[in-house]
Amino acid sequence: MKRLICCLLLISTLSYGDDGYRLWLKYDLIKDVAKREEYARSFQFIAVSNQSPILMNAAQELQLGLQGLLGKSVPIITDLGKRKGGVYLNEHKDFSNHINYKDDGYAMSNSDNIYILANKGVGVLYGTFALLRYIQTGRSLTSLPLINIPKVQYRLLNHWDNTNGTIERGYAGESLWKWYELPATVDPRYRDYARANASLGINGTVVNNVNASARFLTAEYLEKVAALANVFRPYGIRIYLSVYFPAPKVIGGLKTADPLDPEVRKWWADKTKEIYKLIPDFGGFLVKANSEGEPGPQDYGRTHADGANMLADALAPYDGIVMWRAFVYKADPKADRFKAAHEEFTPLDGKFDKKVIVQVKNGPIDFQPREPFSPLFGNMPKTPLSMEFQITQEYTGFATHWVYEAPIFKECLDTDTYVHGKGSPSGGATVASVVDGSLHNYAMTAIAGVANTGSDRNWTGNPMAQANWYAYGRLAWDHTLSSEAIANEWVKMTLTSEPKAVKTITNLMLKSREIYVDYNTPIGLSRPWSGVHFAPEPWQEKSPRPDWTAIYYHRADSIGLGFDRTATGSNALAQYRPEVQQKWNNPETCPLPYLLWFHHVPWTKKLSSGRTLWDELCTRFYTGADSVGWMQQQWAQVKPAVDPAIFADVTGRLATQHKEAIWWRDSWVLYLQTYSKQPIPAPFPKPERTLDDVKRLSEIYKLR
Template identity: 70%
Template sequence: MMVLTKTLFHSKIQNLALLLLLFVAISNNASADDGYRLWLKYDRIQNTTISATYSKSFNFIALSGNSDILNNAVKELQTGLTAMLGKPIPIVKTPVINQGGIILTISANGASGDGYSIQMQSGNTVITASKDAGVLYGSFALLRHLQQHLPVEKVVVQSSPKIQLRMLNHWDNPEGPIERGYAGSSLWKWYELPETVDPRYTDYARANASIGINGTVVNNVNASARFLTAEYVHKVAALAGVFRKFGIKTYLSIHFAAPKTLGGLKTSDPLDPEVRKWWIEKTKEIYSIIPDFGGFLVKANSEGEPGPQDYGRTHADGANMLAEALAPFNGVVIWRAFVYKADPNADRFKAAYDEFATLDGKFAKNVIVQVKNGPIDFQPREPFSPLFGNMPRTPLGMEFQLTQEYLGFATHWVYEAPIFKECLDADTYVKGKGSTVATIVDGSLHNYRLTCMAGVANTGSDRNWTGNPMAQANWYAFGRLAWDHTLSPEAIAREWTQLTLTTEPKHVSAISDIMLRSRDIYVDYNTPLGLSRPWTGSHYAPEPWQNRSSRPDWTAIYYHRADSLGLGFDRTATGSNALLQYRPEVSRTWLNAETCPLPYLLWFHHIPWSQKLSSGRNLWDELCHRFYTGADSVLWMQKQWAGVASSIDPAIHSDVTGRLAKQYNEAIWWRDAWVLYLQTFSKKPIPAIYPKPEKTLEEVKKRVNVYLMR
């Protein structure tokens, strides 16, 4: 009898084990990593020592408060810990045992604003904040810590964001396409809303909250007036209803001419009382539907968009009209400084400064002027915008671009944190040494009441959110830097890699290496030495020969100024004198071609082809050197990536391997486009150590043209 029973037990165990194995097999098969989970993967921890230690430390989650945000914090902790530890973690009101749990508390003594603290108290991990959102951020910070398999004791931290409004700007159009989007169509299903609410909106909000993003502008700055109709505000409200549960406020880009086009008024003049009234009523209506609405983002008198100048008014007039309407609700106006007139004699570099610097002090209190990091337009490398530091009485927000408009769309791997960081760390000297752009944007230098950092989103409906799975790192890095701009690109790269790809130390280093070098590599085969904007039509492949447009600053030759003598845009006193917009401490080294750092050389100087540079090479040879080594470096990226295959999910690894092959293909093509074109001016041979391009200039042009066909 006992024997029989034993056999039965054996048999049961075997069956169960088999079933389990089968189930694991089927499940694994069904869920080859598609990148959907981003950096919130919560994979089961395989290291038994770490798993056992964590298991002892996390036996319950205790929450005393009750709110949507707090409940989401608890839910995330429970989901994450259950998955990582493979055991159920109960949620309790008061700890059932004294030790080994997580306690979430709201306390007036907690970190200020959105901040949080994580402390070890009597064997428990206590997350304290003064606001619900702080608890949520602290919970994600704890999960981040555990996903990196770091010791529990070392989680003790106090952290507060340096920037108040940490936002994504979506350039999503109402019918689905995303302007400059390379990851499918819009996440927002406007035709289905508000009745159908895609569960993906929740995952979007989770991802943002996990890196501290607390605002989102859901529609394109080239704004459709649709979004100001009640029909659409109700749709937006359904999104806001999801987002607010993760501490995220919803904003809208507005169409400045809406009083006319939508309201039927005769004008949209910001000083017209009827117009002001229209905005006041419209804003009231929006707040009646979305009580915690964030405010308006405005692109006005820029690239054909309507604006206050259509009526002889200033940007300040326009912004203040909207500020007046928003003020009763504590809403903000975010007014973009990305403006440039179609003046054939002007230097587009100077345009934003010229139009905005004189308006300093004229904006209402709830207005932020949002400035792109560089003076032109999200180039692979730009000097910082001279507006930073020159509007001490106006809160200046930072606008970074996450979507890779000028960075190879979804096929090139470019880690953008170095771009962001380079700008944030740049010293403006406006209040002496140490007046970095970061201290301006975070409000510390000029005591701005409002602070804002925005990233033009790289998200879309693609399953992996960003098209290129490696581009998830740019979304991640933006959020982390908006929270704390003192973080290093390297630290963020390592952190993202550990959360998203692998915790294997050598492979984390190898991947971080690729990431940290990726931007310079891209610059080298695309826009070395301070070249800019060779793109015209689609912003995909460079077309440096492009010389026809309705306006000169929409050609490529406007920017590189290649001629028989040399190359580059003279922005010194002999040229446009744009460098005058910087403090002398900044411009001093840039003004002199001898001392100007090579990455900025052609931004500021027209350099003769044969001029010897600080590298020891002449301009032409240095250009060839950069273009060729840049393209060749993609081979290095491929090799590095091949070397980490063993610890990366095969689906992700294969996907990126394909993209790197494409990137190499395109790097050669784009290198050749530049070299062959510039050679028609330099009349110099490509140094013998480099292979000759396999294609002629005409062939390269033809290939570019393929991508310009309708």
Template identity: 70%
Template sequence: MLSVKFLFRTAKNPGWLLLLAFLAACKTAYADDGYRLWLKYELIGNAAVREDYIKSFRFIATTDTGAVAGHAVQELRAGLSGLTGKQIPLVKTPEPNAKGIILAISPRGQASGDGFAINLQAGNTIITAGSPAGLLYGSFALLRHLQQHLPLEKVVGESHPKVQLRMLNHWDNPEGTIERGYAGSSLWKWYELPETTDPRYYDYARANASIGINGTVVNNVNASARFLTTEYLQKVAALAGIFRQYGIKTYLSVHFAAPKTLGGLKTSDPLDPEVRKWWADKVKEIYRIIPDFGGFLVKANSEGEPGPQDYGRTHADGANMLAQALESFGGVVIWRAFVYKADPAADRFKAAYEEFVPLDGRFAKNVIVQVKNGPIDFQPREPFSPLFGNMPKTPLGMEYQLTQEYLGFATHWVYEAPVFKECLDSDTYVNGKGSTVARVVDGSLHNYPLTCMAGVANTGSDRNWTGHPMAQANWYAFGRLAWNHTLSPETIAEEWIRLTLTHRAEDVATVSEIMQRSREIYVGYNTPLGLSRPWTGSHYAPEPWQNRSSRPDWTAVYYHRADSLGLGFDRTASGSNALQQYSGRAREVWQDPRTCPLPYLLWFHHVPWTQKLGTGRNLWEELCNRFYTGADSVLWMQRQWTRVQPSIDPEIFANVKTRLAKQYREAIWWRDAWVLYLQTFARQPVPAIYARPTRTLEEVRKSVNAYLIR
């Protein structure tokens, strides 16, 4: 039973006080700045539903006095108070015939690990789990159900995560900036830590726990060795102390050359005894300061970052050195497969496969190789990485990007769940039909002992966390899919809309339709038909003509290969032969331009401008159709958004409305840049049904240059 000391301690918790303040504020103010995310707990307007919940939840009881279970109780009390307008007491012994919520650890029950079960027994709602974290996840699941005003009897069931490590990767730097971050500066105020902890850290942890995220990497993969100093480890420990109260482990990205840059050694060779000892000693220090430390994330020998290949060693040599240092503490190494060399004769598409597949089975048992969903770099649409399915002896983790590096930053509305699902549902065919990427990642295809799904975080210091209010849905969708990848984008979207925006059925359907179509609309005016996104210094402005860089694969022309004959990158046997890295039916379908699905056509084929496609148009005509239709569809998004205005908070509505206006202007920018540039090769007119761009190619180039120099 809960002690008075425990109740007093939780009452003083800054996150708990902040939560109560927000609940009070939401009852007195209508404007919503987006801070509360999907955890609003607003009073239920339907009196019948509200009264049913009031009758069902007269008390909360638990025997677990730990911090994690304590937060489960706090959340239930706050949530039920907000939803019903009634205070729900925490009791030691329920009154006879009273109905309430009972939280119970049941290590021998069906719900083990992070899983939980919710049942109705004798009028009570029983949440059982094999761990305190499971109780917390079960409590959030119950509240999520109630927030949608659903019948209580439909909450009954069990839930188990498909993936063990469900993580956010922050690309935050020690000076407070965020690489590829579009929602302000870093959440972590390193200059204040460890003495001062921002109450926002608690709300960050709450939000993650509510969707099942159980790990966070707090710093950039382009890591500074500073984070391994004692000074910064103490700062990280202050964050870890908050996160562990919500079942979240803390991880660090590490600079592979730290033994030289920080330790003063002559080398960082992973096979050097002094280097191995340095890492072993550093790991011991970390666990003295952060006893539940999760492990290391490593970007090595990629884009100029140091790594084991600097010493003639393999990725396995580097990963295994760190794994040995972490093994006795239960820590893991997450080694990123994002590697590619500056070879003008090579195809960057093939790089990760060529470096990692020969190493399959040579990694230590506590190493996970983390693979981006596609073979290039978080493009608006990519085929799945050929690594998935081809490393049966090495656990492969999934890496998605929530922050919209190539999806319009925080300006363009793009719902990313379809991106995530498109990859997860792809069939690798390595063990026959049904060998999906999802089954690789969750370990069921190859019996991986470790499983991981990571998302590059889109959070920042902006009051609404993600810059674009609708980008909150991408954080939410990632967590829900990491827990259960069988959920559909439609289900997740409708759930998020009801928790965040409105319960009005017609408006839920309208916003959901915008979300489901948003990714295809963006691809339409940005990278249709598998047209690979050109690289630019900003990753934002259209620059398809860009052809100068220190390395060929940092130019635009490297990817789209436009010439007088056609467009696209030939990856068949007559080209780079990257398709050979895929198996069975996937390769067979993609290698024939007649059967290759149009969304991937230019990924794998150099197609003549006059080639007739399945749509009845030739390549040039189809490109124009998609560029123009995509840009015009943003006008459709604007009209649909206007329809839901009466049921959307005015502050959120206005925020999204202005962003959609800018999105349309920039969609035209992208459309004109591509159409005018590609026309110089295709030498065909813009079809008469479309208005010719009002700007010349030179004028568009000047507008891009003006953007890039500001």
């Protein structure tokens, strides 16, 4: 009751301006009186089959939501007698014939009562949030789904948070986790974080950075992690840890971290046992090893499989897994970073323990605004592959640029791999079918998203970035959902239900990614390195390693632009199936979005658009930057329908985005023009600043 009162007080204060804290769980009174009364008739009581923590959380969330949405206090009862006009939240293992126990699924129906049935309490919780989503988005309760089962088993967020409170690639303040206060003081915000994730069906959280500190495996920090696990558990969320591979040396006092050394293996077994004593439902380990300077099994002449299997052995007595990241590449000036993961991991297919999932980034390079799918997907039929998406906007504008990421996720998931000839226009062998296990019959399936949350009151810095957290969670549960449907849901639940405004904002969201790509990296340009991963520095050529320069990727010269990955170049295309190679191998037919990923194209080459490469680039850079002005105009139109505080926040960020889009445009155009020697085509004006001007601006930016 105390919690309910606090939440209602928060709702009342938000009438003075929405600070974004409630995310998509905004249970504001439905303005349509007839619709409100229609819903109210179905909610005379909430009945629970037991009073377990998870089931009671479901009942209390429904009670809170109905109080706000309908303005009606609905009692929670434990009497499951014959009543009508209520909601029955029923956990019962007998439903296992209809719902896969491991899949957290639920059944929902509406007759004399609304029934949410599952064989696990967490399934009932997910069904409860789904019911609230139906009400928030104004859908009819007569069309409740019969059965809803997640397509992926492990649905996780990866937090890149550090012991000192910083977040690697974080743009929304400091870490959510107040390590210096834990375990004695548990911030109430942790529970709201768990609620938000449970509402999407996310069931796992890796709380620390993949560039891990061994300190997280000390007794001091394991107690802190256990305190978080206690908060997450009643919401069906298991906690995981990123681990530092040489921990046996750093904190264990051993002389080696060799995964085949008996003492090392015993150390990990003992440490795992210690963890499970504190956290009985501990989820397992995430590992970044032999990547970007991080130590790993290769330091001892061992393979990734040797390292992963050692940890799997330590987890053997428990219900935990190993997620071993495939983000690996070496500083070889003659190599193509694009090929590295495939080269290192495909020879190990079938050699990993049954508790190991190999976690693969969606693209072969590094979370670019647009990348072809990683060739690893589909090429490891004997090893479960987990998808790793990036929700935080490392390469998509930090917290100032509005980029709705669902189209990025969908573009990858829906792409056909053509594995074993099963590919078809309908997507018979899509990346999604690899990830969800249906193509290769994986025993375990997983998907991970690098989180975009932080200590900012609105969680994600840019209020519009909340949609990316939301979209990731919805797609992790059901990858068949469309980007448009998810955007429409989120707008109605978070910003406004006014039809014209919903349509305008949804349209803005759906176009935002392409607009960003046009002024940032059009036609397959790639630029995964600059000092801050954001400032435009296509001229950047000095770094400790070649693949940490910009020129390594775009290969601009007097002839043309782009990275030749055909047989005449690095031959990275050979890592894909013949049908995929056929699509991308010929520069005459290669789709424009991937052209410069695979081909070095002459500046004067006429493209399928009818323009030369140089003219097409200029057109994209200029129209992309101009389109941010269009975004500003569209956003201005929804002012009457959106909370004033959120409207003002986004208005300011769009102004910054427009300014920075022009900065990106000018940097690329002025730099590439030094190679193309071509004039800027009409009707686009020459930039008002010089190349030296934008170079100085980038240097100043890096001083932030």
